[in-house]
Amino acid sequence: EAGVAQSPRYKIIEKRQSVAFWCNPISGHATLYWYQQILGQGPKLLIQFQNNGVVDDSQLPKDRFSAERLKGVDSTLKIQPAKLEDSAVYLCASSFSRGVKTQYFGPGTRLLVL
């Protein structure tokens, strides 16, 4: 069974530029999560999707961050414009459903904003 895929693995941009991250969850997983992990901290949830609908985006900085999961499979997280403090690893995770306890994580995308 293929795991959660993410791309790119690394990205370096300058502040005020835009960037997008892509995630492909495990096949059949209805629930998809995006987490932000700043260096030295644990991951923090940004947004949770159930199929193609958002169920929790309370911690997403909506003035600059956006995310979509149009067909209920792949998801894209965008930052526009990026700030220095957005430097972090962006982790995507998926689970079969919201009620299932175990989340499976992708390898993450490491973003550096200069």
Add this chain to the structure above:
Amino acid sequence: AQTVTQSQPEMSVQEAETVTLSCTYDTSESDYYLFWYKQPPSRQMILVIRQEAYKQQNATENRFSVNFQKAAKSFSLKISDSQLGDAAMYFCAYRSAGRGGSQGNLIFGKGTKLSVKP
């Protein structure tokens, strides 16, 4: 709001020895789940062990076991017979069992970096 605290930023253990990582949490809920995740330098987060709050018996997975003290809101991880491959960041995480908007969301501690000495 729930919080998770890991008070040990770094720990070190000799190969084949036993080490215990500490975790405390704060919640007003009675039904929840607790997890330990391992994150090696490659960054892929891997589930190590899970505990349901309604279960009194401590979870065990091979060399990994937990000491779950619900009243004290403590959830420590014991690694027995430590191996070089156990070296990683270990995160304690909390998940509500409720059905609200935050269902499924994991709340993580800051992590403990475990080094294993040969």
